[in-house]
Amino acid sequence: MTVVRISDDALALACGADAVAAAFAAAGCTVERVSSWGMHWLEPLAEIDGNGFGPLDPSDVPAVLSGTSPKAIGRIEDHPFIARQQRFTFERAGRTRPLSLEDYAATGGWKGLEKARLLGPDATIAEVTASGLRGRGGAGFPAGIKWTTVAKAPAAQKYIVCNADEGDSATFADRMVMEGDPFMLIEGMAIAGLSVGATRGYVYIRSEYPHAIAKMQAAIRASAHLVAPFALEVRVGAGAYVCGEETSLLNSLEGKRGEVRAKPPLPALEGLFGQPTVVNNVLTLAAVPWILANGGAAYADVGFGRSRGTMPIQIAGNVKHGGLFEVGFGITLGELVNDIGGGTASGRPVRAVQVGGPLGAYHPPSDFHLPFDYESFAAADGLIGHAGLTVFDESADMSAQARFAMSFCAAESCGKCTPCRIGSTRGVELIDRIRARGGRAADKVETLPQMHNARKAARTLPDEVTLLEDLCETMKFGSLCALGGFTPYPVLSALRHWPEDFGVEPSVQEAAE
C-alpha cells in the first residue's frame, strides 16, 4: 500500500492539507502526518517514497497516484531549497511524526540529554558555552553565560522559562519547532534544567498558536517520564505582543499585567516569582540537544564572526519561495531574497526587505551584500532579531510602513515608560502630517506667553522630519525595552533610504542628520 506523508503543521492545515490527506486516504493510501519541510509555497506537499508533489489540492490526487502529475518536484531532499541548507535544529523537519516518541528516539532524540546526564551540570554548560550559542530571540546574548549565572545563584527553586511568544511578523520558526519537533524543545529545556539546577519549566506560548499549544501539551504528557524529575507546563499568552519581552513575560506568567520590569535585577538572579530563572527563546533551547549530542565545537565550526552555528531564517512576505531556511551565519541578504526566495511573488522588483520583525529596519536592495550576522546588521543600523525577512515589492509606500511601525508600538506598548507609550502616538500624528506634506503652525497652547520653551514659528516639512528624528532618538535611548527602543529602526530606515516617500529630498534629509 502506498504511504503518503503530509504535514499537519498549522501552515499546511491553513493551505488545505487535511482535505488533501482525506483524498489520499479515500484513494486507499496510508497517510502519515509528519512535520513540515518548510517549503511553504509548495504546501500542501505530499511525499511518496521520498518524492514530493505540491502544492496540491484534492483534485490533484489521481494524477499524483498515476504518476502523471505536473506538480511533481522530484526527490524532496535534492530540491535546491533543501539541499542548500545546513539543518541542525530542523534536521528532522519533514521526516518525522511530531508526536511519535518512536520516531524521535530513532532519529537521535534524547542523545543530548543522555550526554548531559553523563557529563554533569558544569561540563554541560561548558559545552553550551563552547558552542558559542547566542540567544535566538533577538538580543543575541550568549546562552552559556546566562546559564552560568543561574547555576551559580543559590536558591531552593529555579526555573527554566521558554519564550514561545513569537509575535514578530515574518517569524514562524518557533511555531514550526513546537508543531514539528516538540520533543526536541522538551529535551533542550530538560538539559537546561539539569545544568542550572531547575526542576520546573514553563513554555509560554502565544494564544494565536492553538495548534502549537495542543502539540506541546500532548508532547509534555507523553515525555514526562523521560525528563523527570524535571516537570514542564504550558502557559498561554493572551494577545499581548509585549509579553515576548522577557520581564513582561515573567509578569504575565505570575498573573500580572504584562508590564516590563526595570533591569537590574536580571531575571537570571531574580526572575519568575523572584527566583533565578533562565529565559530562553524556543530556538535557543531547541539548539541545545544537537550541541550536546554532537559537541559544542562542531556547532561553533559553522558560522561567521562572533555569530556561531546556524540560524533558522524565515523568508516571508511578498516572496516567491517563502519558508524556513536554516543555514550557517554569513549568507548574504541578497542570496536569501533573490537566489533562495526567488524574488517577489508578484514578479515586480524588490523595494524593501524588513529584517527582524516589526522592530527591525527596512533594507533597500543596496544592502543585499550584507552578511547575515548580528554584528554586520548592527553596523548597518539594523538588526537580525529572530531572523524573519519580510519582502516588499515596489508598490510598498515606505512612509505608510513607518507610520505602521509607530501605530503598532502605540497599540502594543505596555504603558510603563513614557517614550514608548506617548512617543509612539505622537509619532503616528507626526508621520500623518508629514504624509499630508503640510507642515504645521504653532497651535493655541504653544503660542501662550507662559509656554516659554514652545516653538512659536511654523514648522515646515523638513522641520517636521527633523522632529521625527528627534522623537526617534528619544524613544531609542529613553525606552525601557526593545518595543519603544527599536521602533525607531523601521521608522528611521524608511526615512533614510526612501526620503522621497516622505516628500523630502535626499539632500535635505542628509543635511538634517
Place this chain on the structure above:
Amino acid sequence: MERLDQIIAAHAGTAGPLLPILHDVQAEFGHVSEDAIRAIAAALNLSRADVYGVVSFYHDFHEAPEPRPVLKLCRAEACQARGVEALAAALPMQDRVKVETVYCLGLCSVGPNAMVGTTLHARLDSARLNALVEQMA
C-alpha cells in the same frame, strides 16, 4: 456562578493562576464580567482593581460578550506585503461578522491569513475572504 467557582477551584494548586483562570472564564462565558472579577479577586486575595487591570491589559479578555461570530484577520507586515490592506478595506457584512485585527498568525509566507475559532485560512484573496465572511454571517 457555580461554573465560575469550579473554574477557580480547578486552578487552586497552580502557581500564578490568574491568566489560566481568565482564559477559562473567557472561553466559558465569552467575556469576563464584573461579577466574575469580583469572585476571582476574592478567591485569589487580590483587589478588584488588580484583576480588572489584568483583564483590561490583554487583548484576549473582553469585558462584554461579542454577539457576532469573530474572524481574526492578520494585518501585520508580512500580510501587508501580500496585500491584506486592500482586502480589509473592502470587507462585506461588517455588521454581522466581527473582524478583529491580529498581529501575526505565524503563516507569513502564505498570507493574507485569517483564523476563525482555531481554523486557519491562508492565501486569501478578496473572493475567498468575502466568501468566508458571508458564510459566517
